Amino acid sequence: MLRVAVRRIDPDLALPSYAQAGDAGADLVARVGATLAPRGGRGLIPTGIALALPRGTAGFIQPRSGLALRHGVTCLNTPGLIDSGYRDELRVLLVNLDPEEPFEVRRGDRVAQLVIQRVEHADFVEVEDLGESERGLGGFGSTGR
DSSP states (O other): OOOOEEEESSTTSOOOBOSSTTOSOEEEEOSSOEEEOTTTEEEEEEEEEEEEOOTTEEEEEEOOHHHHHHHOEEESSSSEEEOTTOOSEEEEEEEEOOSSOOEEEOTTOEEEEEEEEEOOOOOOOOOSOOOOOSSTTOOTTTTOO
16 A cells, blocks of 8 residues: 655645545545536635655546536546645645536535556657557547547
8 A cells, every 4th residue: 555645734624535445536625615606617625635645656636426417516627637746735626517506615525536646757769750550640539439
């Protein structure tokens, strides 16, 4: 199991936690309340924690499917990338896509999930020819519906 150092900015809020054994995403909660207006209202929601991710890992903030299904609320800039050197409070950029109803974020609400993964650094090497592949130069939509 990977150990991740967490600094509580708000001692009354829960640390990230997994709802079920084997879950990939740990729930992040809102430190403050906010109202997200319908039709694209946004809010940058602080989570009350800061992390020290181990070198060679990164955190990815993902939306919660229940918020998206029931309220039309999701994360912008998804997945939100947290580099291992970042030490400030984690914040979640939420958007309300519901066409009519505002959405109330309450303190302590689960607003997103944090997935931590190992990442590789690449050595980018310039070449004249990339060689052939089955896909070739096919871009967006080139593999069908």
